[in-house]
Amino acid sequence: MAAAAAAVLRSGSRAAGRLICVCHTRSYSSVRLLKSKYVYAFDKSAFFNHQHRLFRTSAVSDGQIVQFKLSDIGEGITEVTVKEWYVKEGDSVSQFDSICEVQSDKASVTITSRYDGIIRKLYYNLDEIAYVGKPLVDIETDVLKDVAPEEDVVETPAVSHEEHTHQEIKGHKTLATPAVRRLAMENNIKLSEVVGTGKDNRILKEDILNYLAKQTGAILPPSPKSEIIPPLPKLETAPTTPKDKAHTIPVPISKPIVFTGKDKIEPITGFHKAMVKTMSAALKIPHFGYCDEIELNQLVQLREELKPLAQARGVKLSFMPFFIKAASLALLHYPVLNTSVDENCQNITYKASHNIGIAMDTEQGLIVPNVKSVQVRSVFEIASELNRLQSLGSSGQLGTNDLTGGTFTLSNIGTIGGTYAKPVILPPEVAIGALGKMQVLPRFNRKGEVFKAQIMNVSWSADHRIIDGATMARFSNLWKSYLENPASMLLDLK
Secondary structure (H helix, E strand, C coil): CHHHHHHHHHCCCCCCEEEEEEEEEEECCCCEEEEEEEEEEEEEHHHHHHHHHHHHCCCCCCCCCEECCCCCCCCCEEEEEEECCCCCCCEEEEECCEEEEEECCCCEEEEECCCCCCEEEEECCCCCCEEECCEEEEEEEECCCCCCCHHHECCCCCCCCCCEEEECCCEEEEEEEEHHHHHHHCCCHHHHHHHCCHHHHHHHHHHHHHHHHHHHHHCCCCCCCCCCCCCCCCEEEECCCCCHHHCCCEECCCCCCCCCCHHHHHHHHHHHHHHHHHHHCCCCCEEEEEEEEEEEEHHHHHHHHHHHHHHHHHCCCCHHHHHHEEEEHHHHHHHHHEEECCCCCCCCEEECCCCCCEEEEEEEEEEEEEEEEEEHCCHHHHHHHHHHHHHHHHCCCCCCCHHCCCCCEEEEEHHCCCCCCCCCCCCCEEEEEEEEEEEEEEEEECCCCEEEEEEEEEEEEECCCCHHHHHHHHHHHHHHHHHHHHHHHHHCCC
């Protein structure tokens, strides 16, 4: 075949000819061997003008390109937002290696590889929408292995906000967050060449920037200012005589204000998109409101006594575990508040478990994870679970199971401020409570004496199609009695 090609090259006077097209090539020094696979006709002029294209070689692997598609991640989710790529084109991956992190309107999940091979194409950029069933990446692999579809998606493990990713490089572990690894990848920096200044030699973002500055000789720019203060307008006074000089009022010269900022349009995605759907459905429910105040002096004293014991066991004890447990004990007496109704309000379901949700304000938006089966948990166990949920929520790592299945919700708006609120029910639930800030206020005891009281306000909202005002008030009074006299909870604890 090589001789046939050479013959065609020598016959430059022919008007047209046939050339064996290069499909696979191997290079030995300056000699290239040709394998025939396809035959193409060519024009003589085109041949002499573009013959370098016909004989240009590239490294082609014998592997097969596989389109790795985004599998169904459940809960009726059809689209996700790509938040983090852990690989780039040309990287080698093995089975179960992390490929990317995506965020649905319910949770963040990590996508893992089903194949051993090389990443050939990424179908999405960061913050773009990826669709279930559509290609996510192209992987070149030698052997296609049978792996169950459900292995495509692995929920983000329960890790603390401080835990970082370890990367094995040249026989030792390099510690860096995914964001730092991405910064290094974008600038073609090997992490093994960067000296980490963080704890346990962890590589920080500043280490990458300093490394770049040393390589390029650049001077790192200072942090941008949050606002620009315009110069004060010049004051100009009219000429005056010595007599009325003391009564002169300076008149500023007005100048046109120039502002060069532009409006920015962003799509509503992730948790914000979920909030749009949920709140639109919630406001179709006829809400009934009820408010009260609770005196928490005894609870404050009890928490101060138990706080060191909880810390010794590695758990931060706040007031919220007591609020949650008291709500669960009250729900045992008023189970209608722990129910759900169908869309047409034709059927009501009494929930066996008390999965009490806690509204959290995070960088990703409002999320409501829930503590499962509160009715069989102790106050300490609730506190431990809250610590886990808060840690994952602050780092955006909550799983789908943490964010679904709630039956009753409390919103602690008092951590930000305010005494009363008007909480909105999360369908298909039928009730929600908003807790105000705790404050010291003067109150009268039974003897008419003024004393300092730790007061917290609560605002309840209930589905008025299912719950009447008297039921909501009785539930609130029972919940209040547990908190004002926390020792009374011992009678109902199981």
